Amino acid sequence: MVHQLSLVSSIPHSKYVQTISTLQAMTGLLRPQPISTYTLVTKPTYVFKPKFEPGKVNQIEQYYMKCITTWDDDSGRNLDIAKPIIGADENSIVLVDRLFSGNEEVERTWTLQISDIPIAGKNQVCSAQTIYESTLIHVHARINEEQAPSPPPAEPPVPESKEDIEMKDNEDTTMTKGSSNISNDPDLVGRKDSFLLFLDNLGYGVVNQYWIKGIRFFHGDIVIEIFKIFIRDDSHAAAAQEQQHQKIKLKLLDESNTFQIRTYINIPKSTDIEQISQGSKELLKLQDFLKNLFKLEIPDRMFMDSRVPLKR
Amino acid sequence: MVSAVLLVQKATPDTITQFHDQLSNELPSLKGKWNFNFKIFRNNPYSLAPEVAETATVSTDAQFLYTLSPSYVNECTITLINKKSLGVFTNLIREEASESAKELSIPDHHLHRGATTGLNDPFDVFVSQKLESLWTQRQLIRGDGGQIYELENGNLIIRTSNVFLHGNFRGLLIQIELNNNLVATGDPQSFLGSFEKVRQKYGIPEGDICCDVLDSKYLDKYGDLCLQYAEILNF
Numbered sequence: 001m002v003h004q005l006s007l008v009s010s011i012p013h014s015k016y017v018q019t020i021s022t023l024q025a026m027t028g029l030l031r032p033q034p035i036s037t038y039t040l041v042t043k044p045t046y047v048f049k050p051k052f053e054p055g056k057v058n059q060i061e062q063y064y065m066k067c068i069t070t071w072d073d074d075s076g077r078n079l080d081i082a083k084p085i086i087g088a089d090e091n092s093i094v095l096v097d098r099l100f101s102g103n104e105e106v107e108r109t110w111t112l113q114i115s116d117i118p119i120a121g122k123n124q125v126c127s128a129q130t131i132y133e134s135t136l137i138h139v140h141a142r143i144n145e146e147q148a149p150s151p152p153p154a155e156p157p158v159p160e161s162k163e164d165i166e167m168k169d170n171e172d173t174t175m176t177k178g179s180s181n182i183s184n185d186p187d188l189v190g191r192k193d194s195f196l197l198f199l200d201n202l203g204y205g206v207v208n209q210y211w212i213k214g215i216r217f218f219h220g221d222i223v224i225e226i227f228k229i230f231i232r233d234d235s236h237a238a239a240a241q242e243q244q245h246q247k248i249k250l251k252l253l254d255e256s257n258t259f260q261i262r263t264y265i266n267i268p269k270s271t272d273i274e275q276i277s278q279g280s281k282e283l284l285k286l287q288d289f290l291k292n293l294f295k296l297e298i299p300d301r302m303f304m305d306s307r308v309p310l311k312r
Numbered sequence: 313m314v315s316a317v318l319l320v321q322k323a324t325p326d327t328i329t330q331f332h333d334q335l336s337n338e339l340p341s342l343k344g345k346w347n348f349n350f351k352i353f354r355n356n357p358y359s360l361a362p363e364v365a366e367t368a369t370v371s372t373d374a375q376f377l378y379t380l381s382p383s384y385v386n387e388c389t390i391t392l393i394n395k396k397s398l399g400v401f402t403n404l405i406r407e408e409a410s411e412s413a414k415e416l417s418i419p420d421h422h423l424h425r426g427a428t429t430g431l432n433d434p435f436d437v438f439v440s441q442k443l444e445s446l447w448t449q450r451q452l453i454r455g456d457g458g459q460i461y462e463l464e465n466g467n468l469i470i471r472t473s474n475v476f477l478h479g480n481f482r483g484l485l486i487q488i489e490l491n492n493n494l495v496a497t498g499d500p501q502s503f504l505g506s507f508e509k510v511r512q513k514y515g516i517p518e519g520d521i522c523c524d525v526l527d528s529k530y531l532d533k534y535g536d537l538c539l540q541y542a543e544i545l546n547f
Contacts, residue, residue: 001441002431035426047365048445050358060356062445070425109419111428114442134389134438135418135428138400140532194397201397202377203359203446216426225426266429 006264007296013257032215036071041208062308073097095247118301141197229253316507316523317540323484343460353377353447379436389435390538398535401435467491
């Protein structure tokens with residue numbers, strides 16, 4: 001469990017160099033740590049209909065869950081976020097490898113994360129929320145022997161939607177490349193889409209995905225992250241390029257090339273009042289110190305609500 | 313390692329001490345103490361498949377999620393859903409892990425690239441805190457006072473533990489692990505014979521034994537172990 005205190009901001013692309021230099025000087029960290037992640041947004045596949053009894057408060061909720069892993073293919077490693085990404089420019093195309101194609105050498109690690117809505121209240125100095133996460137290092141799903149001959153083994157039933165992608169990719173790759181490139185190593189075959197199957201059995205289905213690339217600085221207990229968010233390019237032209245390269249084409253979520261900034265402190269226990277008040281003070285100090293560079297603000301907690309609305 | 317789990321339900325203090333004496337006569341190397349937690353979750357009946365959500369109020373099918381956390385694998389939770397889907401979760405980052413625990417740890421780059429905060433919860437806690445709408449905990453089975461015996465130059469490990477269900481003693485659990493070279497790994501059907509031989513050789517009391525595997529083509533040390541616990545600790 002993590003209790004996270006945070007403040008957010010954003011800067012236009014033109015202020016990137018100045019911001020980076022200032023942060024380098026302030027933190028003394030000349031080489032900020034690169035961050036690159038790939039996130040699947042998942043939602044429970046089942047409908048939750050608790051029994052409502054008068055006088056009884058029902059506290060159980062359904063939550064969206066993030067499944068986070070590293071974005072570490074060639075594009076993830078080589079992408080330079082200091083360069084603006086312009087949609088029409090041939091040189092700035094971002095193409096990422098498909099996951100779940102079953103030809104990865106090492107098993108992928110996934111972090112499952114569910115966060116509470118930030119704490120409500122007046123006179124807050126920063127956003128405070130509790131995050132629960134657990135990291136999966138190995139999955140293995142038994143594929144029933146009777147079903148084995150059919151090529152896509154028991155795929156998670158995910159609602160048809162534009163964003164829902166991985167499943168189709170999966171089919172594409174199996175169909176276009178055939179079984180030739182899937183090695184006979186039982187290790188790989190067993191692993192192929194075990195993670196999606198595991199999620200399905202757990203009761204979750206994929207609804208969306210995004211990629212994050214950026215850097216981070218450390219200042220005392222504070223982590224300062226500057227990053228861009230990418231989503232899959234659904235346009236017609238992108239489909240042709242994807243076909244050509246057998247990869248997924250990305251575009252910026254915010255095509256103005258704006259950088260997102262997030263500053264946060266992680267506190268292991270939400271009951272540690274002393275550390276929380278100390279942390280909020282630290283964040284306030286940072287907010288004041290950087291006020292001429294960018295304005296750190298409290299994000300709107302309503303947009304950070306991860307609960308699935310109940311159907312009655 | 314191939315494992316089998318055996319539960320002696322009618323164990324009395326006498327049989328337990330007698331068995332420990334017998335094993336000590338074989339001059340095993342003692343590898344310390346251990347314990348485990350085994351939790352059984354059932355699907356929340358108010359969570360309904362979309363097709364029946366309009367008509368039904370409670371779900372009639374029963375699904376189970378098991379979590380096993382043995383203390384001899386550091387900060388690790390093995391989970392099995394419906395006896396077919398396995399996941400191994402851990403809190404340990406590789407750079408912090410001791411040499412022996414490196415195998416089951418989170419790779420460093422997963423933390424460094426920002427995919428985890430590094431402050432993980434054990435999976436059973438995660439499920440009971442945040443997935444309550446999907447899974448509700450039904451049983452907590454604890455294993456206490458466990459001993460680890462290593463025999464035959466490390467090729468055979470016997471772990472014993474007293475099993476408690478909600479605080480009541482339910483028997484003596486014996487976990488037998490054989491090195492891969494002592495069994496025909498290609499033929500899981502033959503495991504029962506191999507374990508039966510070990511049982512007789514070391515005078516292990518009789519009881520329900522389980523050495524089933526998840527996938528006969530692809531042995532999975534932790535998955536198979538969790539499946540065996542799920543089959544045996546079924547009160």
